[in-house]
Amino acid sequence: MPKAEELHRKELTIADADAIRREAASLAGVSPIHRLISATLRYEDKQTDTPVLIGATPYYEFVHSQYVDHGRWISDGDMEARSNICIPGVDVAHALFPYEDPLDKDIKINGNTYRVVGLMEPLGNFFGQSRDNTVFIPITTYDKYYPDLPSPESAFFIIARPISRAYVKSAMDEVTEILRRQRRVRPGDTDNFAVTSQDSLLDIYNQLTGATALVLTAVSFVALMIGGIGVMNIMLVSVTERTREIGIRKAVGATRGNILSQFLVEAVCLTAIGGVAGLIVGEVASLLVNKYSPLPAFVPLWAIAIGLGISAAVGIIFGLWPAWKAARLDPIEALRYE
Amino acid sequence: MSDATLATPTGASALEHGEVLVRDAVPAALISMRDIWKTYQMGSEEVHALHGVSFDVQKGEYVAIIGPSGSGKSTLMNLIGCLDTPSKGEYWINGKNVSEMDDDELARIRNKEVGFVFQTFNLLARATALHNVELPLIYAGMSSTERHEKAKQSLAAVELTDRMMHKPNELSGGQRQRVAIARALVNHPSILLADEPTGALDTHTSYEIMNLFEKLHSEGNTIIVVTHEPDIAARAYRVISIRDGMIEKDERLR
Numbered sequence: 402m403p404k405a406e407e408l409h410r411k412e413l414t415i416a417d418a419d420a421i422r423r424e425a426a427s428l429a430g431v432s433p434i435h436r437l438i439s440a441t442l443r444y445e446d447k448q449t450d451t452p453v454l455i456g457a458t459p460y461y462e463f464v465h466s467q468y469v470d471h472g473r474w475i476s477d478g479d480m481e482a483r484s485n486i487c488i489p490g491v492d493v494a495h496a497l498f499p500y501e502d503p504l505d506k507d508i509k510i511n512g513n514t515y516r517v518v519g520l521m522e523p524l525g526n527f528f529g530q531s532r533d534n535t536v537f538i539p540i541t542t543y544d545k546y547y548p549d550l551p552s553p554e555s556a557f558f559i560i561a562r563p564i565s566r567a568y569v570k571s572a573m574d575e576v577t578e579i580l581r582r583q584r585r586v587r588p589g590d591t592d593n594f595a596v597t598s599q600d601s602l603l604d605i606y607n608q609l610t611g612a613t614a615l616v617l618t619a620v621s622f623v624a625l626m627i628g629g630i631g632v633m634n635i636m637l638v639s640v641t642e643r644t645r646e647i648g649i650r651k652a653v654g655a656t657r658g659n660i661l662s663q664f665l666v667e668a669v670c671l672t673a674i675g676g677v678a679g680l681i682v683g684e685v686a687s688l689l690v691n692k693y694s695p696l697p698a699f700v701p702l703w704a705i706a707i708g709l710g711i712s713a714a715v716g717i718i719f720g721l722w723p724a725w726k727a728a729r730l731d732p733i734e735a736l737r738y739e
Numbered sequence: 740m741s742d743a744t745l746a747t748p749t750g751a752s753a754l755e756h757g758e759v760l761v762r763d764a765v766p767a768a769l770i771s772m773r774d775i776w777k778t779y780q781m782g783s784e785e786v787h788a789l790h791g792v793s794f795d796v797q798k799g800e801y802v803a804i805i806g807p808s809g810s811g812k813s814t815l816m817n818l819i820g821c822l823d824t825p826s827k828g829e830y831w832i833n834g835k836n837v838s839e840m841d842d843d844e845l846a847r848i849r850n851k852e853v854g855f856v857f858q859t860f861n862l863l864a865r866a867t868a869l870h871n872v873e874l875p876l877i878y879a880g881m882s883s884t885e886r887h888e889k890a891k892q893s894l895a896a897v898e899l900t901d902r903m904m905h906k907p908n909e910l911s912g913g914q915r916q917r918v919a920i921a922r923a924l925v926n927h928p929s930i931l932l933a934d935e936p937t938g939a940l941d942t943h944t945s946y947e948i949m950n951l952f953e954k955l956h957s958e959g960n961t962i963i964v965v966t967h968e969p970d971i972a973a974r975a976y977r978v979i980s981i982r983d984g985m986i987e988k989d990e991r992l993r
């Protein structure tokens with residue numbers, strides 16, 4: 402849930418972006434964007450209503466490292482003239498122009514006519530979501546048509562690129578200071594805006610996956626304990642049922658070591674079979690998750706090695722006591738066992 | 740250990756030498772038991788299954804041990820076969836003092852020196868005749884090809900080549916006992932021990948098994964058979980009678 406302050410925040414403006422561009426020394430580029438969650442696009446009889454509409458500036462390409470594939474990007478002239486030009490992503494291009502070259506065609510975006518002047522390079526997927534289902538127009542043109550759309554339907558961001566990774570921290574400090582001044586935040590008051598870096602997004606992602614991994618590790622540890630005790634039980638029953646066999650083996654010359662290793666090998670086989678079954682289930686699950694959910698999943702080689710290793714170790718640890726019991730049996734007592 | 744020439748050949752004279760010399764000397768006999776006791780604690784009561792038994796068995800002998808049920812025959816056989824350890828006394832096999840051995844050394848004696856045949860066969864139910872016979876060779880650390888070869892030879896010696904791949908429940912009682920004898924002989928032990936080997940067999944099959952023992956003896960094997968059937972004992976060359984855990988009589992028939 403957003404806090405009350407967040408809901409009533411004063412919007413960022415292009416003027417804020419200009420101030421940042423002028424003053425922040427640690428930044429190489431600043432790209433304000435306006436984003437409309439979805440727009441309806443039409444070309445002749447074809448239509449798509451899922452693409453994200455982005456109002457961008459000439460700086461966008463450099464700041465985001467996303468470039469036009471062919472044709473051209475938004476120019477200063479387009480900004481000035483608020484011209485009706487657009488640059489679709491490849492998904493949009495495929496949807497509207499399955500057989501033709503989209504360049505220089507006129508399409509309708511939410512009923513207004515735009516000329517296609519360029520095509521965005523393909524960007525691929527992130528978390529299962531296509532990043533190519535977009536269409537770009539000049540941010541000034543965006544403001545012409547959607548001046549007062551409330552958030553979250555329309556949102557405004559300022560994306561900035563530091564000179565290098567080493568400048569992330571100082572860039573964030575500078576941006577914070579500039580914005581506080583622009584937005585007249587009194588000293589001592591909390592920020593009425595948020596500055597985040599890709600690194601902090603990455604941190605959140607890592608924390609989430611790290612916590613999940615920790616919980617899963619704890620769950621598998623408990624499962625291994627339960628499984629191990631099960632193995633120990635099976636082995637104890639097996640030792641009892643085979644007391645006579647153990648007596649026979651000892652009578653013909655088996656040492657304690659022979660009997661111990663026989664039962665340990667059996668316990669390890671038991672758990673290794675379990676380990677292999679677990680690997681198969683894990684591999685299938687990861688394939689399914691990969692196919693049907695946005696999360697990327699695969700089973701790395703080290704996980705296979707650790708999985709099999711731990712299965713075998715469980716066999717040894719929990720098989721040790723039953724095997725030792727078997728090894729210590731007195732031959733004559735064991736032979737007499739009914 | 741001292742030289743074998745110091746050893747005293749018979750039990751009677753060995754005792755006359757006194758404790759110290761007996762301990763130091765290595766008996767020349769294949770089996771040498773000196774004042775062996777086996778005592779079981781039954782609650783507060785002590786049951787003496789063996790009361791100071793002493794005797795020697797020479798290489799190549801064919802000995803029958805007879806006596807009524809509960810007289811201690813099986814207890815004695817288990818001690819000779821190193822399946823059990825005496826409560827008191829000295830036991831030498833093939834010049835080695837068994838009374839001082841640890842678990843692994845005893846396992847080696849059971850594997851190399853002794854072939855044991857039981858009344859109830861004691862074969863691995865889920866294994867083939869061949870695998871049962873191979874078992875002692877596995878624990879002797881022999882390679883699988885050599886093992887196969889020797890096990891097959893041993894099964895041929897008891898005329899079971901054609902039943903090699905059968906499991907015990909697919910064999911008759913006499914055939915099972917022959918598999919057990921093949922297993923006992925496969926590692927060429929110093930001595931073959933059989934505790935009532937015909938106890939679970941009919942008369943006809945019993946005679947077959949006893950004929951096999953006679954053949955094995957004539958080939959040079961040392962044999963001790965426990966029985967309570969006089970006609971089976973009569974086929975041995977020496978009969979030791981046991982009563983209440985003591986040797987009552989030790990007579991040579993031929």
Ligand SMILES: Nc1ncnc2c1ncn2[C@@H]1O[C@H](COP(=O)(O)OP(=O)(O)O)[C@@H](O)[C@H]1O
Pocket residue numbers: 779780781786787788806807808809810811812813814815
């Ligand atoms: N494990 C044991 N615990 C207590 N007493 C035993 C045990 N084994 C044998 N005995 C006793 O020792 C005596 C000799 O038994 P055993 O050697 O089996 O006789 P046999 O084979 O001549 O019939 C018997 O009185 C028997 O009850």
Ligand SMILES: [Mg+2]
Pocket residue numbers: 812813814
């Ligand atoms: Mg008996």
